[in-house]
Amino acid sequence: MGEGATALAGGTDLMVEVNFGHTRPENVVALRRVEELAQWEGGRIGAGVTWRRLERDGPRALAQAARTVGSPQIRNAGTLGGNVGTASPAGDGLPFLAAVDASIELASESGRRTLRWDDFFIGVKKTARRPDELISAIQLPEALPDRQEFAKIGVRNAMVIATVYCVVTRAEDGETRVALGSVAPTTIRARRAEELISSVASPGEEDLREFARLVSEEVTPITDHRSTEQYRRHSSGVLARRLLERCLR
Amino acid sequence: MTTKTTTRITPAKGGVGESPLRPDGVPKLKGTFEYAQDLHADQMLWGATTRSPHPHARIVSIDVGPALAIGGVHAVLTADDVPGRATFGLEHPDQPVLASDEVRYWGEPVAIVAAEDEPTARLAAAAVRVEYEVLEPNVDGDEAERRDDTFRRMRIRRGDQEVQGEVVVDGYYEVGMQDQAPLGTEAGLAIPDGNGGVDLYATSQFVHVDQEQVVASLGLRPDQVRAHPTGIGGAFGAREDVNLHIHLCLLALYTGKPVKMVYQRSESFTGHVHRHPARMWYRHHANRDGTLIRVEARVVIDGGAYASTTAAVLANACYFSVGPYRCDSVSVDGVGVRTNNPPCGAMRGFGAVQVCFAHEAQMDKLATELGIHPLELRRMNALTTGDHMPTTGQLIETPLPTREVIDSLEAMPIMDDGPPDDVTQLPGGTGLTTEPGDVKRGVGYALGLKNLGFSEGFDDFAQARVRLTEEGAIVETAAIEVGQGLVSVLAQIARSGLGLSRAVVKHVDTSRIESAGSTSASRQTQVSGGATLEAATKLRQRILDAHGGDDLNDSGVWRGGELVVGIEELAEAGWEETVTFRHPPTYAPDEDGQGVVHADFAVAGHRAVVDVDPDLGLVKVHRVDTSQDVGRALNPESIRGQIEGGIMQGVGLAIMEELVIEGGVIKNPNFTDYLLPTILDAPDVEALLIEEDGSWGPFGAKGVGEPPTISSTAAVAAAIRDATGRPVTRVPVRPQDIAIG
Numbered sequence: 007m008g009e010g011a012t013a014l015a016g017g018t019d020l021m022v023e024v025n026f027g028h029t030r031p032e033n034v035v036a037l038r039r040v041e042e043l044a045q046w047e048g049g050r051i052g053a054g055v056t057w058r059r060l061e062r063d064g065p066r067a068l069a070q071a072a073r074t075v076g077s078p079q080i081r082n083a084g085t086l087g088g089n090v091g092t093a094s095p096a097g098d099g100l101p102f103l104a105a106v107d108a109s110i111e112l113a114s115e116s117g118r119r120t121l122r123w124d125d126f127f128i129g130v131k132k133t134a135r136r137p138d139e140l141i142s143a144i145q146l147p148e149a150l151p152d153r154q155e156f157a158k159i160g161v162r163n164a165m166v167i168a169t170v171y172c173v174v175t176r177a178e179d180g181e182t183r184v185a186l187g188s189v190a191p192t193t194i195r196a197r198r199a200e201e202l203i204s205s206v207a208s209p210g211e212e213d214l215r216e217f218a219r220l221v222s223e224e225v226t227p228i229t230d231h232r233s234t235e236q237y238r239r240h241s242s243g244v245l246a247r248r249l250l251e252r253c254l255r
Numbered sequence: 256m257t258t259k260t261t262t263r264i265t266p267a268k269g270g271v272g273e274s275p276l277r278p279d280g281v282p283k284l285k286g287t288f289e290y291a292q293d294l295h296a297d298q299m300l301w302g303a304t305t306r307s308p309h310p311h312a313r314i315v316s317i318d319v320g321p322a323l324a325i326g327g328v329h330a331v332l333t334a335d336d337v338p339g340r341a342t343f344g345l346e347h348p349d350q351p352v353l354a355s356d357e358v359r360y361w362g363e364p365v366a367i368v369a370a371e372d373e374p375t376a377r378l379a380a381a382a383v384r385v386e387y388e389v390l391e392p393n394v395d396g397d398e399a400e401r402r403d404d405t406f407r408r409m410r411i412r413r414g415d416q417e418v419q420g421e422v423v424v425d426g427y428y429e430v431g432m433q434d435q436a437p438l439g440t441e442a443g444l445a446i447p448d449g450n451g452g453v454d455l456y457a458t459s460q461f462v463h464v465d466q467e468q469v470v471a472s473l474g475l476r477p478d479q480v481r482a483h484p485t486g487i488g489g490a491f492g493a494r495e496d497v498n499l500h501i502h503l504c505l506l507a508l509y510t511g512k513p514v515k516m517v518y519q520r521s522e523s524f525t526g527h528v529h530r531h532p533a534r535m536w537y538r539h540h541a542n543r544d545g546t547l548i549r550v551e552a553r554v555v556i557d558g559g560a561y562a563s564t565t566a567a568v569l570a571n572a573c574y575f576s577v578g579p580y581r582c583d584s585v586s587v588d589g590v591g592v593r594t595n596n597p598p599c600g601a602m603r604g605f606g607a608v609q610v611c612f613a614h615e616a617q618m619d620k621l622a623t624e625l626g627i628h629p630l631e632l633r634r635m636n637a638l639t640t641g642d643h644m645p646t647t648g649q650l651i652e653t654p655l656p657t658r659e660v661i662d663s664l665e666a667m668p669i670m671d672d673g674p675p676d677d678v679t680q681l682p683g684g685t686g687l688t689t690e691p692g693d694v695k696r697g698v699g700y701a702l703g704l705k706n707l708g709f710s711e712g713f714d715d716f717a718q719a720r721v722r723l724t725e726e727g728a729i730v731e732t733a734a735i736e737v738g739q740g741l742v743s744v745l746a747q748i749a750r751s752g753l754g755l756s757r758a759v760v761k762h763v764d765t766s767r768i769e770s771a772g773s774t775s776a777s778r779q780t781q782v783s784g785g786a787t788l789e790a791a792t793k794l795r796q797r798i799l800d801a802h803g804g805d806d807l808n809d810s811g812v813w814r815g816g817e818l819v820v821g822i823e824e825l826a827e828a829g830w831e832e833t834v835t836f837r838h839p840p841t842y843a844p845d846e847d848g849q850g851v852v853h854a855d856f857a858v859a860g861h862r863a864v865v866d867v868d869p870d871l872g873l874v875k876v877h878r879v880d881t882s883q884d885v886g887r888a889l890n891p892e893s894i895r896g897q898i899e900g901g902i903m904q905g906v907g908l909a910i911m912e913e914l915v916i917e918g919g920v921i922k923n924p925n926f927t928d929y930l931l932p933t934i935l936d937a938p939d940v941e942a943l944l945i946e947e948d949g950s951w952g953p954f955g956a957k958g959v960g961e962p963p964t965i966s967s968t969a970a971v972a973a974a975i976r977d978a979t980g981r982p983v984t985r986v987p988v989r990p991q992d993i994a995i996g
Contacts, residue, residue: 163683
């Protein structure tokens with residue numbers, strides 16, 4: 007990408023920023039006709055793959071997340087690459103990527119490089135992408151855990167920005183991953199809770215309660231116009247426990 | 256004095272009682288209907304507004320130079336360019352057309368620009384350099400009250416002030432700031448007439464009052480300004496106050512060109528008034544048998560920076576603070592405070608919504624305390640025809656079927672089918688937060704009471720003209736269609752009044768007809784409908800008299816079974832009749848708030864069934880059933896439309912719709928964060944229409960627009976209490992209020 011250029015895919019984030027007057031891009035590079043970006047082979051999801059496609063064909067928890075993005079019109083336009091590029095703490099696709107340790111593929115004139123999600127997302131709407139790089143694909147691991155569950159709390163039943171976002175995966179060997187969004191500057195993993203529960207083959211009430219408590223402890227939410235710190239902390243634990251229980255069924 | 260309806264319904268296809276297809280229905284569905292946003296004139300310029308980024312500041316200087324320097328900019332105007340009255344206002348002209356010395360709310364207009372296209376206009380508006388000395392915003396209502404910075408104080412004292420009930424319940428309640436959030440933002444087009452005058456086409460609920468305010472601020476003669484009704488995408492009270500109207504006319508006359516403006520969504524949230532946030536303290540006294548003995552209330556509403564209709568909203572809140580219940584000892588104190596918060600004014604329900612949430616919570620509290628079923632307690636105390644209003648003491652002469660509303664609501668089958676299997680129909684919806692096992696179901700009831708038409712001695716009238724033409728009968732009016740179905744119902748009334756099946760409504764501008772009053776206060780069906788019916792029946796009689804006829808139908812005038820004059824001949828004769836209709840007079844209250852203050856009343860009841868996920872505090876309103884007093888259902892389908900839409904707005908206020916204000920700044924002026932219910936949040940609705948003769952509206956019709964919104968919020972709140980045991984003393988109920996408390 008050239009200097010000062012702004013990439014435009016579905017426009018569902020960028021145009022909001024433009025309409026609010028928050029940004030006024032000098033040069034816009036429209037990506038819709040770059041076919042490579044819309045390609046999806048195995049675990050390599052092109053950055054231009056839309057929510058609508060993910061909703062239909064994505065791995066379970068990513069498909070569930072995709073279903074909650076905006077309205078059908080928005081899902082037909084918005085892309086996973088755009089979601090990654092915006093890097094909102096409430097990004098709908100990000101908790102899944104964090105849970106499965108996905109990588110972000112970046113392309114520039116000087117070649118391609120791949121960054122793991124936690125090296126890529128570095129702050130609120132901040133990423134390690136260089137100005138000359140374009141997000142070309144999202145790479146998922148070869149094998150995904152069988153059990154994966156997603157949930158998102160918002161004040162209305164559709165078309166809502168998450169106040170708490172959670173994905174829990176559990177592999178056959180018990181390895182459990184817990185990723186949360188909207189409760190920290192970036193999407194996070196609740197590592198202590200993961201560690202506790204991964205080693206328990208059949209978690210009982212005590213384990214589940216401790217798991218939820220740890221999740222609530224590990225998040226660092228804020229109070230804003232959408233919710234409160236206390237509520238986000240509380241419901242992070244409730245939600246993670248519910249998803250874990252769904253994984254265990 | 257009860258006005259009995261004696262006018263007979265003359266048989267005519269598409270007359271009252273039917274639900275004919277709306278004339279604007281298909282165009283609206285196909286996207287061909289012309290809304291104000293779609294207006295166009297050759298050579299037109301686009302306008303934009305420079306707004307204050309501070310809720311309170313002194314304006315040190317304004318430099319329009321940088322804006323004027325932008326190519327394509329034709330005008331940049333400030334307060335100095337307002338030739339006439341510097342202020343406007345629906346009740347008191349206290350709001351600057353453009354701020355000159357001080358800005359008093361976030362988003363207040365400071366300058367306006369006209370340019371060759373919309374982006375240039377917005378760029379120029381942003382380029383106006385305003386130097387502010389930022390002042391501390393006054394956002395604390397209590398402090399405003401202490402300083403006596405108020406728009407109005409209300410004091411109601413009725414009956415023996417010393418009586419006490421055997422049982423007393425207290426409560427404190429809050430209602431957040433709701434927005435009308437019309438899907439069509441403020442928009443309009445002003446076209447100079449070349450002779451110093453101007454034609455204005457803009458979103459409005461009341462074109463005559465816009466016209467008066469434009470005339471005053473432009474310093475023109477009344478005949479130089481014509482305000483035209485235009486296509487409106489929703490109003491709900493937000494279109495009563497002037498916003499872009501004077502600005503458009505200033506720019507059009509200054510540039511000599513047509514000027515169009517369309518507010519952006521975020522701008523719309525600062526460009527119109529909102530529903531008043533309220534704080535309410537209540538004490539209800541009752542005897543052990545359930546008889547309501549005394550109600551004491553204190554109501555504080557925040558009017559924001561300018562008067563708008565705060566005085567009238569406050570009065571209404573106080574008049575309806577007891578609800579539809581008999582009570583002979585009442586004490587209400589109310590105040591509308593002035594702050595640097597966003598200005599508030601009219602919104603569907605007009606003060607009755609806020610107090611309904613409180614009085615219904617109190618009635619439920621009382622019912623629990625007494626061990627009486629909530630509906631039974633309400634039935635025992637139901638206010639009805641022949642009773643006196645608990646607040647004003649006014650004798651209720653028109654039908655008020657409160658008991659019938661309660662009985663029918665109780666009789667409606669309640670489907671206790673348990674939480675649905677489809678998880679997207681559970682709390683949390685597509686977010687998949689909740690499974691049936693996480694859900695508690697609750698049921699709640701509420702009743703609401705509202706006046707119909709304007710009150711307190713306001714000269715409330717509407718003019719309508721009925722003409723016979725080749726197209727059939729034409730009803731000419733300046734009454735605004737805001738989506739509610741006025742264009743259907745006035746035509747239906749004309750058909751039934753004339754006995755002719757062809758009738759259409761045609762909107763005319765302020766120079767061609769007198770005022771119809773505002774499309775608000777649930778009044779147009781009664782008031783403009785009253786004018787239409789009187790004009791139609793008079794015209795019919797005049798035609799029959801002129802031809803010695805005994806019947807008039809689509810063929811013409813008949814006498815003794817023979818056609819004496821054909822309809823074409825009648826149309827050519829240019830028959831027309833103009834009527835100005837007034838409802839029974841009302842009067843200003845005395846110093847105790849007593850008197851004949853209102854013209855008519857309507858009552859409605861709602862039963863809400865909700866599913867709540869208590870651990871996450873999420874709510875899905877499963878269904879809302881209702882019974883509503885409608886007088887006479889002139890168009891049952893339109894009434895159901897009003898009921899379903901009104902319930903959606905009530906559900907919105909109950910669980911999600913709130914403008915979040917911090918230090919005078921709106922934190923969520925957009926549809927990302929100002930949440931309106933979607934179809935996945937919509938409850939199923941069953942509606943019963945209670946009809947009774949005797950109101951003064953056409954054929955006994957009552958207004959129906961506001962009651963669906965008034966008690967639906969309170970019913971949802973009651974159902975959440977039932978499901979969770981939480982007190983729910985504030986709406987919207989937030990997830991944290993339920994999950995954490």
